[in-house]
Amino acid sequence: MSVHPTVGGPAIAQQRHLVTEIPGPISRKLLARRQASVARGLSHVLPVFVTAAGGGVLIDADGNSLIDFGSGIAVTSVGNSAELVVTRVTEQVAQFTHTCFMVVPYEGYVQVCEELNRVTPGSHDKRSALFNSGAEAVENAVKIARHATGRQAVVVFDHAYHGRTNLTMAMTAKNMPYKDGFGPFAGEVYRVPMAYPFRWPGGPARCAAEALDVVTGLIHAQVGEHRVAAVVIEPIQGEGGFIVPPDGFLPGLAGYCREHGIVFIADEIQSGFCRTGDWFACDHEAVVPDLVTTAKGIAGGLPLAAVTGRADIMDSVQAGGLGGTYGGNPVACAAALGAIETMTKEDLPAAARRVGEVMLPRLRDLARRYPVIGDVRGRGAMLAIELVKPGTIEPDAAATSAVARACHAAGLILLTCGTHGNVLRFLPPLVISPDLLDEGMGILDDAFGQLPS
Numbered sequence: 473m474s475v476h477p478t479v480g481g482p483a484i485a486q487q488r489h490l491v492t493e494i495p496g497p498i499s500r501k502l503l504a505r506r507q508a509s510v511a512r513g514l515s516h517v518l519p520v521f522v523t524a525a526g527g528g529v530l531i532d533a534d535g536n537s538l539i540d541f542g543s544g545i546a547v548t549s550v551g552n553s554a555e556l557v558v559t560r561v562t563e564q565v566a567q568f569t570h571t572c573f574m575v576v577p578y579e580g581y582v583q584v585c586e587e588l589n590r591v592t593p594g595s596h597d598k599r600s601a602l603f604n605s606g607a608e609a610v611e612n613a614v615k616i617a618r619h620a621t622g623r624q625a626v627v628v629f630d631h632a633y634h635g636r637t638n639l640t641m642a643m644t645a646k647n648m649p650y651k652d653g654f655g656p657f658a659g660e661v662y663r664v665p666m667a668y669p670f671r672w673p674g675g676p677a678r679c680a681a682e683a684l685d686v687v688t689g690l691i692h693a694q695v696g697e698h699r700v701a702a703v704v705i706e707p708i709q710g711e712g713g714f715i716v717p718p719d720g721f722l723p724g725l726a727g728y729c730r731e732h733g734i735v736f737i738a739d740e741i742q743s744g745f746c747r748t749g750d751w752f753a754c755d756h757e758a759v760v761p762d763l764v765t766t767a768k769g770i771a772g773g774l775p776l777a778a779v780t781g782r783a784d785i786m787d788s789v790q791a792g793g794l795g796g797t798y799g800g801n802p803v804a805c806a807a808a809l810g811a812i813e814t815m816t817k818e819d820l821p822a823a824a825r826r827v828g829e830v831m832l833p834r835l836r837d838l839a840r841r842y843p844v845i846g847d848v849r850g851r852g853a854m855l856a857i858e859l860v861k862p863g864t865i866e867p868d869a870a871a872t873s874a875v876a877r878a879c880h881a882a883g884l885i886l887l888t889c890g891t892h893g894n895v896l897r898f899l900p901p902l903v904i905s906p907d908l909l910d911e912g913m914g915i916l917d918d919a920f921g922q923l924p925s
């Protein structure tokens with residue numbers, strides 16, 4: 473048993489250890505209080521109340537140690553309470569907590585923007601702006617693209633997820649639970665098919681050949697290229713099912729946007745910051761977006777988000793046109809500097825590739841033994857399996873939630889996703905130990921073994 477983490481954080485034994493059922497009595501008591509005080513609209517994957525976390529382990533109020541395959545939705549890639557995040561945040565919080573960057577600036581904000589300009593794809597002249605949440609970053613990227621182009625239309629994809637604010641709900645594909653009952657939605661948002669190999673009509677091979685033609689044909693016929701301010705795409709889709717477009721699709725799309733003066737926006741909020749084995753998913757094919765949105769993995773768990781991109785586009789907005797009271801809060805900036813330093817020093821892109829090298833063969837082996845697994849996909853430490861009725865591509869959401877529930881009961885935090893709720897996604901912290909990864913995969917295997925055959 474190792475006491476992790478190599479990169480700091482609380483010295484929490486890196487092991488799974490259950491002392492009660494899940495959730496245990498203390499968590500159940502807290503859950504009753506939660507139900508009497510917190511709105512029902514907020515749900516939980518696993519209702520255990522956390523008291524400490526580090527490396528690949530979360531400890532709950534009943535003293536159970538759980539394996540973390542979720543990272544708080546791809547956020548704590550550097551681990552919970554990573555050493556450099558804790559030291560920088562602690563120093564900053566004792567110095568000052570807020571001035572509002574729009575009132576009086578501070579160096580930390582500038583440093584984070586310098587780092588973002590450096591690590592995001594492309595070596596061109598860039599500017600960044602900081603916000604609080606991913607949705608806010610996406611909203612601002614659209615504002616900036618509209619301002620820079622003088623155009624209004626925004627093109628998004630099937631299975632897209634961009635957030636829960638009014639504009640980003642309109643951009644998000646899935647109705648239940650994200651949109652249902654929350655309209656009317658923002659206008660001038662147009663949806664086109666995603667290059668989704670597993671579900672492409674006519675099969676994966678034709679997806680690579682046809683998807684770009686279908687997308688650009690629809691934009692031409694139904695929107696008009698000259699009306700399009702931005703095409704917004706997750707280079708690997710997150711909530712929509714960890715959908716990886718075939719090689720060539722993203723470079724083709726970026727080239728098409730360039731040709732028509734459309735701002736190409738990569739939403740790297742889930743796929744960014746080393747998760748896929750590169751700093752950004754776009755790096756895999758050397759795609760250089762005009763604007764990149766980031767959040768989630770950026771700051772080791774503190775709320776921070778950003779838009780980074782071409783200086784001419786970013787600086788087209790008048791002074792005062794962007795901002796927000798808390799955006800780029802000094803404590804969140806300190807956390808981001810600690811997280812980015814950790815990613816660089818510990819070479820977390822390589823760590824993500826190693827996670828993939830352990831997990832991917834295990835997932836492929838599961839797929840050979842359990843025909844309910846129709847597809848295995850992803851890159852680095854952003855992996856997923858899609859569950860179907862065997863021999864078909866009909867989604868099997870019931871089997872998906874049964875497997876997830878069995879994993880939860882055994883002390884493995886595992887997330888689902890997908891427009892049809894039939895995808896199990898794997899997002900372990902990039903600093904997770906190989907032993908824990910292995911143990912988590914064993915639990916997953918057992919969970920499939922428990923499915924009625």
Ligand SMILES: *Cc1c(COP(=O)(O)O)cnc(C)c1O
Nearest residue numbers: 605606607633634635710741742
């Ligand atoms: C999570 C997510 C968002 C929204 O981020 P919030 O911080 O929850 O507002 C936007 N885009 C993608 C791709 C995401 O995964």
